[in-house]
Amino acid sequence: xxxxxxxxxxxxxxxxxxxxxxxxxxxxxxxxxxxxxxxxxxxxxxxxxxxxxxxxxxxxxxxxxxxxxxxxxxxxxxxxxxxxxxxxxxxxxxxxxxxxxxxxxxxxxxxxxxxxxxxxxxxxxxxxxxxxxxxxxxxxxxxxxxxxxxxxxxxxxxxxxxxxxxxxxxxxxxxxxxxxxxxxxxxxxxxxxxxxxxxxxxxxxxxxxxxxxxxxxxxxxxxxxxxxxxxxxxxxxxxxxxxxxxxxxxxxxxxxxxxxxxxxxxxxxxxxxxxxxxxxxxxxxxxxx
Amino acid sequence: xxxxxxxxxxxxxxxxxxxxxxxxxxxxxxxxxxxxxxxxxxxxxxxxxxxxxxxxxxxxxxxxxxxxxxxxxxxxxxxxxxxxxxxxxxxxxxxxxxxxxxxxxxxxxxxxxxxxxxxxxxxxxxxxxxxxxxxxxxxxxxxxxxxxxxxxxxxxxxxxxxxxxxxxxxxxxxxxxxxxxxxxxxxxxxxxxxxxxxxxxxxxxxxxxxxxxxxxxxxxxxxxxxxxxxxxxxxxxxxxxxxxxxxxxxxxxxxxxxxxxxxxxxxxxxxxxxxxxxxxxxxxxxxxx
Numbered sequence: 320x321x322x323x324x325x326x327x328x329x330x331x332x333x334x335x336x337x338x339x340x341x342x343x344x345x346x347x348x349x350x351x352x353x354x355x356x357x358x359x360x361x362x363x364x365x366x367x368x369x370x371x372x373x374x375x376x377x378x379x380x381x382x383x384x385x386x387x388x389x390x391x392x393x394x395x396x397x398x399x400x401x402x403x404x405x406x407x408x409x410x411x412x413x414x415x416x417x418x419x420x421x422x423x424x425x426x427x428x429x430x431x432x433x434x435x436x437x438x439x440x441x442x443x444x445x446x447x448x449x450x451x452x453x454x455x456x457x458x459x460x461x462x463x464x465x466x467x468x469x470x471x472x473x474x475x476x477x478x479x480x481x482x483x484x485x486x487x488x489x490x491x492x493x494x495x496x497x498x499x500x501x502x503x504x505x506x507x508x509x510x511x512x513x514x515x516x517x518x519x520x521x522x523x524x525x526x527x528x529x530x531x532x533x534x535x536x537x538x539x540x541x542x543x544x545x546x547x548x549x550x551x552x553x554x555x556x557x558x559x560x561x562x563x564x565x566x567x568x569x570x571x572x573x574x575x576x577x578x579x580x581x582x583x584x585x586x587x588x589x590x591x592x593x594x595x596x597x598x599x600x601x602x603x604x605x606x607x608x
Numbered sequence: 609x610x611x612x613x614x615x616x617x618x619x620x621x622x623x624x625x626x627x628x629x630x631x632x633x634x635x636x637x638x639x640x641x642x643x644x645x646x647x648x649x650x651x652x653x654x655x656x657x658x659x660x661x662x663x664x665x666x667x668x669x670x671x672x673x674x675x676x677x678x679x680x681x682x683x684x685x686x687x688x689x690x691x692x693x694x695x696x697x698x699x700x701x702x703x704x705x706x707x708x709x710x711x712x713x714x715x716x717x718x719x720x721x722x723x724x725x726x727x728x729x730x731x732x733x734x735x736x737x738x739x740x741x742x743x744x745x746x747x748x749x750x751x752x753x754x755x756x757x758x759x760x761x762x763x764x765x766x767x768x769x770x771x772x773x774x775x776x777x778x779x780x781x782x783x784x785x786x787x788x789x790x791x792x793x794x795x796x797x798x799x800x801x802x803x804x805x806x807x808x809x810x811x812x813x814x815x816x817x818x819x820x821x822x823x824x825x826x827x828x829x830x831x832x833x834x835x836x837x838x839x840x841x842x843x844x845x846x847x848x849x850x851x852x853x854x855x856x857x858x859x860x861x862x863x864x865x866x867x868x869x870x871x872x873x874x875x876x877x878x879x880x881x882x883x884x885x886x887x888x889x890x891x892x893x894x895x896x897x
Contacts, residue, residue: 381864396865443755457830459755464748466732466832471864475829476822478765478784492863495767533765540764541746541830543755574781575670575760576685 324366324374324417325598328352328407329424330399330451335362337369338599342435344592354401355410363414375420375601377427377594378407380454384422384469392421418605423469424448424594425456428587431597432548433458437588441545445538446587447472449531450551453498457542464542473498477533480526483509501530503553519558527553528562535563535584536570539577550587560586610661613706614887615651617641617667617696618713619688619740624651626658627888631724636884643690644699652703664709664890666716666883667696669743673711673758681710707894712758713737713883714745717876720886721837722747726877730834734827735876736761738820739840742787746831753831762787766822769815772798790819792842808847816842817851824852824873825859828866839876849875 322337322345329352336347346369350361366374381397383390392408408421422430429438429446438444438458445457455472457464464470474496483500486509490499499505503514506527510517517523535547554560564580577583587593611626611634618641625636635658639650655663670686672679681697697710711719718727718735727733727747734746744761746753753759763785772789775798779788788794792803795816799806806812824836843849853869866872876882 455830459748459753460751462749464753464831466748466834467866468832468864470832471829473829474863475826476767476859478767492861493859537764537826538830540760540762541744541827542753543757543759545755570765570782572781574763575757577756 321372322369323599323602324371325595326376327594327598328378330379333358333362334595335365336595342596342599355405359410371417373418373602373605375598377422377424377598380423420601420605423456425454426463427597428593429456429458430600431589431593432587434600435596436593437585438546443544444546445542445544446548448551449549449553450503453502475537477530480529482522483526497530497534501527524562528566531563532566532570535567539575547584548587554586611658612888612891613655613660613663614884615665616883616887619668622647622651623884624654625884631885631888644694648699660706662707662891662894664887666711666713666887669712709890709894712745714743715752716886717882718745718747719889720878720882721876723889724885725882726874727835732833733835734831734833735837737840738838738842739792742791764826766819769818771811772815786819786823790816813851817848817855820852821855821859824856836873837876843875
């Protein structure tokens with residue numbers, strides 16, 4: 320039986336897996352993200368052990384997803400120097416003569432939730448990862464939102480919290496964009512301590528919730544999705560989502576009619592397998608098409 | 609020959625028109641928006657004079673565009689009391705046994721530009737009207753962005769300009785959302801004088817441009833469209849778009865790769881006929897489908 324291949328290429332590790340047509344993982348391996356000459360041979364070695372029909376890739380970015388472009392399938396202007404302008408799809412295609420799907424890591428997480436998780440009954444959803452950075456992927460009418468390129472929602476402009484005017488932010492491009500205010504490193508820079516040591520009742524979490532709630536509101540206003548999903552390390556703070564719900568309701572102020580915030584703004588449901596499942600599903604689509 | 613019908617239903621006037629398959633207007637009429645019992649009979653009277661094959665409607669809102677809904681085709685929670693919960697499509701359908709397309713006024717303006725105007729060579733675009741209020745419509749992959757409902761981009765959360773912290777905003781729901789800061793009434797409230805009397809070199813225009821530039825940036829980050837179009841009365845200030853371009857470039861700070869701002873952020877190109885042309889095009893689609 321031919322298997323589906325999946326590569327979830329993150330900034331710290333590559334998770335590679337093979338799975339079956341029910342999108343169940345049969346075998347997986349985790350490979351540290353160092354430099355392409357070290358990481359990629361291990362990726363290739365893993366898939367050579369299996370008879371694969373197609374591969375779905377969800378990659379850290381920015382990436383080139385425009386099929387008409389000369390650099391389609393490349394990781395482009397990433398701050399990870401060794402991966403800058405790296406021909407990801409080309410490298411895979413050189414070894415494996417199979418169809419390859421290529422999109423952002425947030426899009427594959429979204430797609431996993433869409434196929435098997437919390438967004439399985441909807442047609443439109445947006446997925447944010449809030450961790451070292453902030454990324455977002457969107458689906459409308461069952462298709463990824465994609466125009467000139469993929470979305471970069473993490474860098475949206477938001478209103479500064481009244482108690483946060485002294486914080487300089489930490490985005491090298493925009494200082495106080497969403498990522499510069501609410502990513503893991505931004506939270507730690509503001510607090511001066513590790514995020515796990517910030518007390519649950521610290522005003523810092525109200526500040527962070529305010530920014531995430533604005534991201535959710537701007538998403539609801541611009542895309543009107545049926546679900547907004549927040550994943551990533553920062554959301555592992557179990558009290559945070561509830562604070563986001565409260566601030567979201569306050570910000571929206573009943574302007575747009577929405578389901579209750581706790582049904583509308585949710586966490587991923589697939590125990591961090593959403594990315595790999597999304598990759599398998601994209602690999603499956605490549606064969607169906 | 610059967611004709612296409614178009615209704616551009618705005619807050620101050622309804623423009624009704626009939627056109628041919630090349631989307632050219634053959635006859636049009638402008639009817640004041642008073643109350644439904646006064647306005648709608650005149651609309652109906654106009655179309656009765658013609659042999660129409662279908663009608664496309666672009667309406668002020670919020671409106672219900674969900675075809676599964678019991679109130680599909682209604683104007684819903686508008687502040688214009690007489691039009692609240694008004695069955696717009698039903699009223700038309702009762703008289704004319706033809707297919708009717710129904711969407712927001714900004715979507716029809718966008719669609720006009722998409723069919724015949726400045727967005728004619730692209731697949732994705734966003735259109736804002738900045739006037740008494742601020743509305744936005746989006747198209748991705750040639751289709752309107754629509755999930756739970758239509759977008760309401762005018763109410764997005766934005767960062768306050770450093771010289772604008774004393775202004776309370778004027779959105780009754782969100783105070784200092786985009787509309788509360790950059791709509792015509794907000795501009796006049798801030799200045800204390802009529803917008804046409806605000807000098808071109810007044811800092812007020814830098815402040816307004818800052819907010820519109822943030823709307824453009826958040827749009828580029830969330831939807832990655834190929835064009836962003838700003839229409840509406842406020843944009844008739846001819847110097848304003850240039851100020852928006854400069855602030856947009858500064859805000860993006862070369863983070864996302866985009867065409868030059870003056871090619872990317874543009875005005876509508878159809879001399880205020882974009883809405884009617886969009887309605888005609890939607891009417892045409894109803895027959896083709």
